[in-house]
Amino acid sequence: MTTEQHSAGASLQVGGKDDDLEQRLDEELTAYNTAATGTGRPEEISVRVTARDGELLGGLTGWIWGGLCGVEMLWVGADRRHAGWGSKLMRAAEDEAVRRGCTDMIVSSYTFQAPEFYRKLGFREAGRLPGVPGGHEDVYLHKAIGS
Numbered sequence: 001m002t003t004e005q006h007s008a009g010a011s012l013q014v015g016g017k018d019d020d021l022e023q024r025l026d027e028e029l030t031a032y033n034t035a036a037t038g039t040g041r042p043e044e045i046s047v048r049v050t051a052r053d054g055e056l057l058g059g060l061t062g063w064i065w066g067g068l069c070g071v072e073m074l075w076v077g078a079d080r081r082h083a084g085w086g087s088k089l090m091r092a093a094e095d096e097a098v099r100r101g102c103t104d105m106i107v108s109s110y111t112f113q114a115p116e117f118y119r120k121l122g123f124r125e126a127g128r129l130p131g132v133p134g135g136h137e138d139v140y141l142h143k144a145i146g147s
Contacts, residue, residue, distance in 0.1 A: 001013050001016075001100075002015070003034055006129060008016065019041075022057070023123065026094045030042075033099065034091045037066060039066040041065075042063040042064060042065035042107050043063065043100070044062075045060075045061070045062045045064055045069065045093060045096060045100075046059065046061045046062075047060040047089050047093050047096070047099065048060075049085055049088070049089065057076065057077050057080050057085060058074075058075055058076035058077060058085045058086070058089060059075060060075075060089045060090070060092075061072075061073045061076045062093060064097055064100050064102055065108045067101060067103045068102060068103075068104050069094070069097035069104070069145070070105075070106050070107070071090070071093065071094065071105065071106070071107040074089060076087060076089070080090030086114075086117060087121065090121055090129075091107065092120075093105075094143075094145050097146075098146035102144060102145060103146055104143070104144055105123075105145050105147060106140070106142050107140070108138055108139060108140045108141065109141065110132075110133070110138055111136045111137045111138050111139060115139040118143075119141070121143070122140055122143050123142060124141065125139055125140070126140045126141060127139075127140040
């Protein structure tokens with residue numbers, strides 16, 4: 001970690017993962033967002049698919065906040081791709097999001113990942129950030145759900 005001294009006795013530190021900082025920022029931003037929107041802390045959502053022997057075949061993680069479901073990560077093992085598990089994971093997450101009162105769902109996917117997969121599920125491109133990473137693009141997708 002590097003430290004740079006500044007006026008008024010403050011210092012600026014740059015480093016790697018900082019669990020204490022992450023927890024504090026989460027608390028502060030959640031309080032700010034709650035005051036601004038009247039909506040509480042985001043809820044977590046996860047969906048997993050496992051084989052009979054307990055092996056993880058795929059999964060999805062995300063959050064629900066203010067009627068919005070955000071998919072953070074979706075993964076299916078290489079030997080199980082193209083067998084429908086990704087769609088099943090997304091449908092299960094969407095159904096749970098609707099059950100929890102969501103009206104919208106968002107996800108981002110790099111161009112070398114699966115933006116076409118999400119389009120086939122009814123998502124529409126809402127934005128794109130070019131050149132990240134290494135000449136690829138980060139595609140932001142949205143879908144109205146529950147109607």
